[in-house]
Ligand SMILES: Nc1nc2c(ncn2[C@@H]2O[C@H](COP(=O)(O)OP(=O)(O)OP(=O)(O)O)[C@@H](O)[C@H]2O)c(=O)[nH]1
């Protein structure tokens with residue numbers, strides 16, 4: 001799209017809209033990386049502007065998140081400032097951490113140090129699958145295992161329906177392939193502590209994370225759950241670290257669980273179960289139940305999801321029979337809602353009406 005501007009001779013010229021991507025958010029400020037090819041004056045040394053959100057956006061409750069594509073106006077090239085006027089439609093949204101327009105989840109685990117725990121890996125995998133985004137599995141520290149042990153893990157995970165990329169940041173192995181898998185996309189990196197997420201991101205972006213952070217010193221404590229920042233890949237594409245969680249919790253009902261297992265999808269593609277809503281547990285003619293490695297894990301998650309759904313339902317009922325009240329001291333309390341039929345005193349008017357009606361009889 002283009003806008004119109006006038007020169008001193010009032011000749012209208014077309015000006016390009018300035019668009020970019022939000023790389024980091026700090027309090028009320030947003031670091032915006034302007035798109036390649038943006039009309040930036042040659043005297044300006046950076047493609048990044050520190051922007052405020054226009055009051056109008058605040059008024060309509062339009063949030064701006066990391067990963068958002070935005071329109072920037074009133075650039076102050078010298079001060080490297082600007083204002084966000086518009087947030088372009090999001091093509092995807094991740095809640096935790098809050099990142100817009102993500103294409104892929106990169107799950108990083110270590111083959112050793114810490115020991116690769118298949119149960120923990122499965123929990124991260126299903127959580128990653130639950131985003132609905134593409135999932136890439138990367139196993140770091142291959143320098144610590146023998147070739148035979150590496151092959152064993154590769155075979156095992158292929159049976160789960162994944163083709164893991166085995167890398168070593170130390171020995172610079174597999175990084176090029178990983179780079180190619182992520183280039184041109186926005187990727188969120190997840191995985192437990194100590195597996196080498198920061199080292200992997202550093203190797204991919206070609207510099208140490210702490211020096212690359214656009215938010216610099218202002219982002220005190222990068223390793224908090226709330227701070228997310230996108231880093232640019234040299235050949236295009238963005239990477240975000242997601243520090244702060246070791247045991248991801250699934251928050252979905254039992255019906256959503258089968259879609260999180262490639263093994264189940266493969267089996268259903270060959271032959272469907274007798275019942276469309278089969279939970280693959282005890283139902284007759286189930287095509288999924290069987291002797292595959294993660295089937296017990298599937299049943300464990302199914303139980304959890306059933307409990308989760310029941311707890312949600314209980315909470316919904318509690319909330320509908322109680323109302324939240326803020327007390328004078330600011331504390332929030334739940335007060336039972338009065339059931340009009342059982343507890344409420346009949347109003348005088350209704351009492352009168354009732355008397356009048358009986359009188360009429
Ligand atoms: N042997 C080996 N060690 C590695 C490799 N990559 C990283 N490490 C080491 O593993 C440790 C953890 O690396 P980090 O990059 O800090 O791991 P992280 O996943 O970001 O950890 P958190 O910050 O706790 O989330 C460090 O001591 C790294 O030096 C590798 O390829 N091989």
Ligand SMILES: [Zn+2]
Nearest residue numbers: 273278280286
């Ligand atoms: Zn079934």
